[in-house]
Amino acid sequence: MSTKLTSRELAELLEARNFMAIRASLTALTPADSAELIEEFEPAEQAALFRLLPMQLATEFFEYLPVEAQEELIHAMGNEQAAGILDAMSPDDRTALLEELPTAVCARLVESLSPKERAVALRLLDYPENSIGRMMTSEYLTLRDEWNAREVLDHIRSHGRDRETLNVLYVVDALGKLVDEVRIREILLAPLEAKVKDLRNDVLISLTATDDQESAVAAFRKYDRTVLPVVDGHGGLVGIVTVDDILDVVEEEATEDIQKLGGMEQLDEPYMDISLARLVKKRATWLVFLFVGEMLTATAMGHFQDDISKAVILAVFVPLIISSGGNSGSQAATLIIRAMAIGEVGLRDWWKVMRREIFSGLVLGLILAVIGILRIAVWSLFSDAYGPHWLLIAVTVGISLIGVVLWGTLSGSMLPFLLKRLGIDPATSSAPFVATLVDVTGLIIYFAVAGVVLRGTLL
């Protein structure tokens, strides 16, 4: 890496209007580092910086900015500057930006593109959101079966300049139907007279443009490729998807799942960028829903008020009992949801999972029960905290813990299956959701056990 330019130095150069130096120093950085540096400036200053750069370089830098920053910058640029950059952007990055813009701005910008790029942009925007079509690029090279290696190399030399990848070339027939792919390595290693049809590998993997992006992730994960072709319903080659975009999808999906697991709506924007109002809204919805659900605990507790007034000591263990159910449920739900997300567990595995979780729940419940009983016993040796019937109380707590932990583990592991079966994202059964569900039943289990064990003594 070359000597690093700081944002302070860049600001000074900008103030001194030393455009030559700015251009020289930005050019010496990688596009990613330049973008990082430029991002620290205000949109208006950014627009000024971009005007100093040759269009090709400006576009490269622009593509490395996060979509939110691109959006602000597009607003700060004149229409002509914006159109110039959009025209030169690679189609997949452009689609990612356009779909974030307000419809009117998007339409105006698409209108200002060159006719060729406008057609490409409109075609990609025509695919549904989160479909593979939206992440495609049209920058690939096609070959014909009857060409030889020399003709391919000549074709690359004359048409390869703007293509996103030359690592894999696509063989199509006269109607544009995808026939196979050829890796550039095969062309390079082959004698110059070898025919394309003898170099292709005959095992073609392709994606379908209207499919969900998750299926693209699954295909890249399974086949370890860096690029895959995309076809339409008739097998016609319509674009390619590259693995760097897949990396982004994987991270986004993990973020969505994690946020849902934390008991809120997915943010869809970076934490530091989202407005406070939206941040609160995304959290309030679930928090209120959980609160209303949790109100059932007050109703349940209300029913047991008589028991509590007879044996106040029962109330003392309520938080301990219900939180143990919540924690074990949260563990089970998290495990299953993640295993589903990465394809380790499918709907048909529910029975296998249930057996595992019944065993786990029983063992975990037993462990906690033993600790809980020991705690009460030891305390009772040295104090009078739990009264003369401490042993019965210990038994009540122990049995309840086994029941509650088993129930938590079972609900936590089965709820994701139920949701998935109903067509709802399993990640919705978040740790807090399961905990709330288990809290109410946990109380009922606890007071039911107490009713049996303590009948005639404390109750």
Add this chain to the structure above:
Amino acid sequence: MSTKLTSRELAELLEARNFMAIRASLTALTPADSAELIEEFEPAEQAALFRLLPMQLATEFFEYLPVEAQEELIHAMGNEQAAGILDAMSPDDRTALLEELPTAVCARLVESLSPKERAVALRLLDYPENSIGRMMTSEYLTLRDEWNAREVLDHIRSHGRDRETLNVLYVVDALGKLVDEVRIREILLAPLEAKVKDLRNDVLISLTATDDQESAVAAFRKYDRTVLPVVDGHGGLVGIVTVDDILDVVEEEATEDIQKLGGMEQLDEPYMDISLARLVKKRATWLVFLFVGEMLTATAMGHFQDDISKAVILAVFVPLIISSGGNSGSQAATLIIRAMAIGEVGLRDWWKVMRREIFSGLVLGLILAVIGILRIAVWSLFSDAYGPHWLLIAVTVGISLIGVVLWGTLSGSMLPFLLKRLGIDPATSSAPFVATLVDVTGLIIYFAVAGVVLRGTLL
């Protein structure tokens, strides 16, 4: 994709010892699909299937099996067969397998490799676990500055056969020091007489072999590359890392974080494959830790036993109050931990985050307080559930909710910063961990508020 062979058909072919047909039908599938099919068989049958295939193809299939399946299969194979496959594997996949094997098995297998591959394997295993060195491959091509495009193409034709990628070639000096990289596209597009030194891009990004794999992920995310070179402490080129391995690391890291967030140790193996004993152990540790922490709630409740016996109605709202704190804490912790993991939030942002969370906590607490007060008021209109002092109870619950939610939000968001500052993985401050922490303080807040508001009436 060709006509799909089912595992049943393959089993029949195997039983009929129709080796020609087996070989023909497996060859027609992609390696990933073949591996998926073969995975359904017992290790001994798998070993038999692999013996039928030419070594090159067997190795390709083998590389697509999950590491756990590879491990079982290696045990089922004879030493010679195993050595043959390991010898032909790409070095990065081989390291991933070897590091999973028991030390003795690993040593025996390394010993049986060809001298050349043994040296490579030992060199890679010498890097620390989770370091970039462990995910490197040595299958790259190097160039010299003074070569021209024609010489490069000749070099590729004679040495490129076994290289994992030909998309990027690396320019080294006479001492093996990495000078720059050249994309194959530049070579292909250039006139045949153009010199390498005029084709290289002069902005070199490289990884360091001893660095953590997370830094490789960060570099791939930032620079959108498909392959990056790795250097040692002296700048010497020692290997390359390809993006398909990065995809795996990203998924593994997300899985680890999600499991930690669910309140357990990371499993490190697929849910369906892990033994029940290990599964329970990974969960029991945290569950016991949380249980012991939660015992403080029993201690706290013990202190307020007198209050509860005077006003049993107080006990009724305990689960509602503490779970609201837990839920808001879980939201905040999840948000911050994920934002830290993907680099959106760093240690220095703590104050900015704190301001946002104080505001969010207050608003969220207010919303819940209003709902809680309304609930108590409405119930009191139609029943006598909360007695004559229902308004005071409503006020107690409302104020407590604001306090508890604010406190949950603050602890949930600040704990990850504290842990990170102490060098502990922030994901350790899981939803259940934060909930446990907030439960105890939530009780204290609630009874303290009750002590003030209800003094002279109920207490």
